[in-house]
Amino acid sequence: MNGTFRVWLKFNTVGLIGIGVQLFVLALLKSGLGMNYLLATTIAVEIAVIHNFIWHERWTWLETTRSDAQGLVGRLIRFHLTNGLISIAGNLLLMWALVSQLHLNYFLANIVAIGTCSILNFLASDRLVFRRGHSRGISR
Numbered sequence: 001m002n003g004t005f006r007v008w009l010k011f012n013t014v015g016l017i018g019i020g021v022q023l024f025v026l027a028l029l030k031s032g033l034g035m036n037y038l039l040a041t042t043i044a045v046e047i048a049v050i051h052n053f054i055w056h057e058r059w060t061w062l063e064t065t066r067s068d069a070q071g072l073v074g075r076l077i078r079f080h081l082t083n084g085l086i087s088i089a090g091n092l093l094l095m096w097a098l099v100s101q102l103h104l105n106y107f108l109a110n111i112v113a114i115g116t117c118s119i120l121n122f123l124a125s126d127r128l129v130f131r132r133g134h135s136r137g138i139s140r
Contacts, residue, residue, distance in 0.1 A: 004126070007060060007061065007126065008122060008126075010059060010060040011056070011060050011122050011125065011126075012118075012122075014052050014055040014056055014059065014060055015052065015118055015121075017051070017055070018048040018049075018051050018052040018055075019048070019111075019114050021044075021047060021048045021051045022044045022045060022047070022048035022110070022114065023044075023107065023110060023111070025040075025043065025044035025047050025048070026040050026041060026044040026106070026107070026110055027107065029043060029044065030106060037095065037099060037106045038092060038095060038096065041091050041092060041095050041106075041110065041113075042088060042091075042092065044110075045084075045087045045088050045091050046084070046088065048087070049079070049080065049083055049084045049087055049088075052083070053075075053076060053079045053080075053083075056079075056125060056129075056130065057072070057075065060125075060130070061125075061130035064130050064131070065130065075129055075130060078128055078129040079125065079129045082121075082124035082125065082128050082129055083121045083124055083125060083129070086117050086120050086121055086124060087117050087121060090113060090116060090117040090120070091110065091113040091114070091117065094109065094112060094113035094116060095109050095110060095113055098112060098113070
């Protein structure tokens, strides 16, 4: 199996679990606590981003992170600057458009937003965050 394809499968496995985390937190904050859907989305996305980073660090890109344990802080910062920004900005923009403008249910709108952001998140993670040798200037 191609290495990139294997990583992509792991990325999507973590992402599916992250979707569950995000939707659970969103429903808890919006429906359970009555929080504004955009604020609840921001918090839910951030929790999912942290969840996903931990799993990507320990499983998806383990071959890379095991050999570069000292680069953890740099990867966390790059992950937040890429996946975090893509996810938060993309989710907020799409949630606003789908809920406020098109009157779609917030939960369904969030599923659409997650799916839309996922491809960009994989590319950013694979090319910018967990790239082998990133912290030492070594290319793949």
